[in-house]
Amino acid sequence: MNFDLSEEHLMIKQAARDFAQNELKDGVIDRDSKCEYPEKQVKRMAELGFLGMTVSTKYGGGGMDTMSYAIAVKEISKIDNSCSVILSAHNSLACWGIEEYGTEEQKEKYLKPLATGQKIGGFCLSEPESGSDATQQKTTAIDKGDHYVLNGIKNWITNGIKAELYVVIAQSNVEKGYKGINAFVIESDTEGISTGPKEDKLGIRSSDTSSVIFQDVIIPKENRLGPEGFGFKFAMKTLEGGRIGIAAQALGIAKGAFEEAVNYTKSRKQFNRTLSQFQNTQFVLADMATSIEAASLLVYQAAIAKDTQKNYSKEAAMAKLFASETAMAVTSDAIQVHGGYGYVRDYDVERYFRDAKITEIYEGTSEVQRIVIAASEFKEVQ
Numbered sequence: 001m002n003f004d005l006s007e008e009h010l011m012i013k014q015a016a017r018d019f020a021q022n023e024l025k026d027g028v029i030d031r032d033s034k035c036e037y038p039e040k041q042v043k044r045m046a047e048l049g050f051l052g053m054t055v056s057t058k059y060g061g062g063g064m065d066t067m068s069y070a071i072a073v074k075e076i077s078k079i080d081n082s083c084s085v086i087l088s089a090h091n092s093l094a095c096w097g098i099e100e101y102g103t104e105e106q107k108e109k110y111l112k113p114l115a116t117g118q119k120i121g122g123f124c125l126s127e128p129e130s131g132s133d134a135t136q137q138k139t140t141a142i143d144k145g146d147h148y149v150l151n152g153i154k155n156w157i158t159n160g161i162k163a164e165l166y167v168v169i170a171q172s173n174v175e176k177g178y179k180g181i182n183a184f185v186i187e188s189d190t191e192g193i194s195t196g197p198k199e200d201k202l203g204i205r206s207s208d209t210s211s212v213i214f215q216d217v218i219i220p221k222e223n224r225l226g227p228e229g230f231g232f233k234f235a236m237k238t239l240e241g242g243r244i245g246i247a248a249q250a251l252g253i254a255k256g257a258f259e260e261a262v263n264y265t266k267s268r269k270q271f272n273r274t275l276s277q278f279q280n281t282q283f284v285l286a287d288m289a290t291s292i293e294a295a296s297l298l299v300y301q302a303a304i305a306k307d308t309q310k311n312y313s314k315e316a317a318m319a320k321l322f323a324s325e326t327a328m329a330v331t332s333d334a335i336q337v338h339g340g341y342g343y344v345r346d347y348d349v350e351r352y353f354r355d356a357k358i359t360e361i362y363e364g365t366s367e368v369q370r371i372v373i374a375a376s377e378f379k380e381v382q
Contacts, residue, residue, distance in 0.1 A: 003300050005071070012068045016075035019048060024080040031082070031206040032351055035198065037162065038083050038206050046117020050076075050087055055095050059107055061115035066241070066303040070248040074299075077252025078259070081355040082206035084252065088245035089158040090114065094121025094167055097238045098185060101226040110165055110185050122163030122188075124154035124212055125235055132368050134169070134235055135178040141170035141219060148172065148184070148224070150192075150217040156362070160210035161195045164188050167225070168214070169235045181231035184223050192217035203354035240316050241306060242363045247299045247319035250327040250359040254295065257327075257334035257352040258288050264338055275337070284337060288330045295323040314376035321369035324359035331356045 023044055045051050054069050055061025077084040098111045113119040130136040139152025166186050173180030196211035226234050265275035275281045302319040305312035331353035335342035342349045360366045
């Protein structure tokens with residue numbers, strides 16, 4: 001498998017890096033501390049084409065491949081993971097499913113404004129009683145003939161408050177179990193929709209995470225995505241691609257923390273030598289670098305598998321599992337390298353550490369990834 005980046009990929013990498021360095025870095029610690037939504041920065045991501053980068057040019061997007069997307073997410077995550085999760089949820093969770101399974105009318109009406117960044121998207125799957133087990137949907141969308149009536153609560157929704165469009169997963173026929181679940185696209189200003197307060201999170205504190213409440217929301221039949229009963233499969237396929245984005249986030253967090261650690265060891269002196277001159281420091285950095293490189297290969301492998309229309313379920317799960325656990329290990333080591341300075345908010349590494357944890361949880365926990373990987377391996381050896 002060839003992991004050499006094309007000229008286009010290198011241009012995207014440089015563009016994302018320039019944006020992150022020039023427009024995200026300044027004020028990132030302050031935004032995190034205040035839980036301040038990066039309004040100006042999100043608008044710039046739209047202007048630069050990041051919010052619709054994977055959407056076809058036919059619908060106003062950039063028409064870029066998954067590798068390009070992973071590269072951009074990684075570079076942005078090296079500086080500000082709150083911005084990268086907004087980008088990731090919008091592209092891979094909101095836009096992708098509408099483009100992949102929506103009707104032409106749905107794409108014209110809903111995908112185009114998402115692709116240009118005119119509107120922000122959210123993906124409503126998780127519930128208070130349904131996290132890893134997405135088959136147990138308590139939110140209902142009851143068929144009333146020419147429309148559905150939606151009731152329920154979704155939680156942990158990225159872009160929950162800011163989103164103008166939601167992709168919502170709901171149960172329409174309890175007797176059919178997961179085969180009775182449907183997917184819908186709904187405008188957030190529809191009567192009966194409200195949001196809870198912004199969650200006060202450990203990490204990714206600038207991003208907007210909240211509950212979304214649906215009370216007798218009328219959904220026209222034409223807003224259903226895919227055929228009747230397709231919602232569970234819709235959600236699982238969407239999450240498969242989303243995991244590549246989360247893996248890229250984790251990779252960016254690890255790389256950002258590693259670069260901070262390397263720079264710190266070059267300037268910090270103890271016992272009349274820089275930390276970089278101590279062999280034990282060099283060994284720690286060498287292990288960090290090796291883990292990051294291995295994670296990179298898994299992320300790129302998953303992206304290429306998706307771009308070449310291969311089954312990428314196992315590859316995406318492996319990439320997310322390894323990259324997220326690498327991010328936790330690397331950020332912890334980066335704090336250790338910094339010593340006491342790594343424990344205070346004046347330095348970036350403690351923020352990387354806090355941001356890293358969520359990559360082991362959302363869009364499928366590490367335990368779920370292991371289930372997916374094991375199931376795939378058992379199939380292959382039959």
